[in-house]
Amino acid sequence: xxxxxxxxxxxxxxxxxxxxxxxxxxxxxxxxxxxxxxxxxxxxxxxxxxxxxxxxxxxxxxxxxxxxxxxxxxxxxxxxxxxxxxxxxxxxxxxxxxxxxxxxxxxxxxxxx
Numbered sequence: 001x002x003x004x005x006x007x008x009x010x011x012x013x014x015x016x017x018x019x020x021x022x023x024x025x026x027x028x029x030x031x032x033x034x035x036x037x038x039x040x041x042x043x044x045x046x047x048x049x050x051x052x053x054x055x056x057x058x059x060x061x062x063x064x065x066x067x068x069x070x071x072x073x074x075x076x077x078x079x080x081x082x083x084x085x086x087x088x089x090x091x092x093x094x095x096x097x098x099x100x101x102x103x104x105x106x107x108x109x110x111x112x113x
Contacts, residue, residue, distance in 0.1 A: 006030035008083055008104035012091040023093045033078030057086040 001011065005028040015022035026044075029035060038045065050064045051057055058064045061077035088105040091098050099107045 001028075004105060006035070008085070008087040009110075010087040010089045012089060012093050012100065014093045021093075023091070025089065027087055031078050031082075033076060037076060059084050 088103040089100040
């Protein structure tokens with residue numbers, strides 16, 4: 001976290017006060033528009049991904065709208081995604097960390113064998 005946050009790293013953690021193995025994915029964005037929203041709200045934002053599972057990640061607001069359309073109440077348009085890749089998802093909820101999706105951060109930088 002110290003090395004890659006804020007940035008393109010999503011961590012899967014055990015859900016607090018859950019003994020059933022539930023998890024929660026968390027991310028700290030590095031985009032100034034997202035950070036300004038978080039600062040103004042003063043609390044985390046819960047949201048889904050910007051694309052349906054299995055589809056290519058969108059790189060701008062128009063692609064988000066094209067992929068999710070009527071399911072959206074609002075889209076915060078901060079311009080094109082500067083990285084153009086999704087976040088890397090690292091599951092640290094179990095005894096051994098594992099990559100669920102390799103994205104902007106190569107797996108080799110997070111897990112060394």
